[in-house]
Amino acid sequence: MATAELRQNDGTIAITFSNGATGAFPFIWLKDNDPAGFHPQTQERVTDLTAIDLDVKASAVEADDSTLTISWDGEDTKTVYQLDWLAAHVPGQYAADPAKTGFKHWRTDLGADGIPRANAKEVLESDAALKEWLKQTQIFGYSIVEGLDDNTEAGMDVARRIGFLRETNFGVTFEVQSKPNPNNLAYTPIALPLHTDLTNQELPPGFQFLHCLANEAVGGGSLFCDGYAIAEDLQKEDPEAFELLSTVSVPFRFHDGEVDIRARKKVINLDEDGTIIEICFNAHLADIFDLEPTLMTRYYRAYRKYMAMTRSKDYVVTLKLKGGEMVVFDNRRVLHGRDAFDPNTGFRHLHGCYVDRGEFESRLRVLSR
Ligand code: AKG
DSSP, X not given: OOEEEEETTTXXXXXXXXXXXXXXXXXXXXXXXXXXXXXXXXXXXXXXXXXXXXXXXXEEEEEOSSEEEEEETTOSOEEEEEHHHHHHTOTTSOOOOTTOOOOOOOOTTXXXXXXXXXXXXXXXXXXXXXXXXXXXXXXXXXXXXXXXXXXXXXXXXXXXXXXOOOOBTXXXXXXXXXXXXXXXXXXXXXXEEEEOTXXXXXXXXSEEEEEEEEEOSXXXXXXXXXXXXXXXXXXXXXXXXXXXXXXXXXXXEEEOSSXXXXXXXXXXXXXXXXXXXXXXXXXXXXXXXXXXXXXXXXXXXHHHHXXXXXXXXXXXXXXXXXXXXXXEEETTTEEEEEOOEETTSOOEEEEEEEEOHHHHXXXXXXXXX
16 A cells, blocks of 8 residues: 655655555646646646746645645645556656666677677568567667568568658668669768768767678678777776767768758766766867867867777678678667779679667667556
8 A cells, every 4th residue: 555745845745655665756747747737638738838837836635555645735626547557657767768778888809790680581580579679679770681672672571560761862771782873871882990880960970771682792791899888888998088088079961962961069968867878979070170279189089999999800890791681770879881892803792771769769668568
């Protein structure tokens, strides 16, 4: 049986739930979350917060096995809350989120053999397989789907199992192959050092899908590293470099005959708790740095250090994708690159698309219902 105590001095109701857990619920929060204030069909909040007095006061409270009933000062109506719902939303504690799987930061200890793998047919046909694959991809930041049919729709169909595709100036899907008149270094045969894509975008795409249709040329191996693991190690080894990369933004730009897309980004992005939540690193898209000279020199040292770490054998996992395999990775965490290849020795063709983190996480939540 839960117990509830009215605390007029700090404007809260203190609840001790039947399992011993406790929580303090501010009056204004309780009013804002009155169950009657949510649309019965859409579950969206329809309460108008400005219609509630900021100093609203509860005058009495009563708990039984499953509900908490509040009487409000100066009002005739009472509000009834489910205790289970209150227990799941204790202020100061993040509500459980099935999309937040946690991350395993990896270095070369994981190796190419340690990359999570999934079968395309299973992911297409089974929600359980889809969920497990998404979880592993989220935890490690990358995975390989194998057994794809030999056509450009096959990988995109797997991506659409998650959600809609993120369109960019390169299209809804894109062909990574050596092309005449390329507008992007990916469409040449030259080596691409480790990078995250489209750091010049206001919101760089979340998950990237590269379906290998052919990889017959000499060269063309793939490289990956965990940008979070590198940032974590940098923080320990070189706090000044970490501080600069996580507080100073620099300009990124992509421009061709059609577009001129620019954004300022920090290389290492943290949430309000200091947890690493995003890496933006792309030497090809880095625009002309415009920092004040003293800061510029310090920044270059930090930026170059992160770059050097992305080249270190301590972090880089290499593999050569085979036809029928698709690598999937969190583009805002895992850096990718490739070795140069010789297009005269064979055909190389990857078909790509993106799905943003929001769609990915939403699918994980819906599959966890
Ligand atoms: C990209 O499309 O951003 C690439 O880095 C291409 C990767 C590859 O060709 O393996």
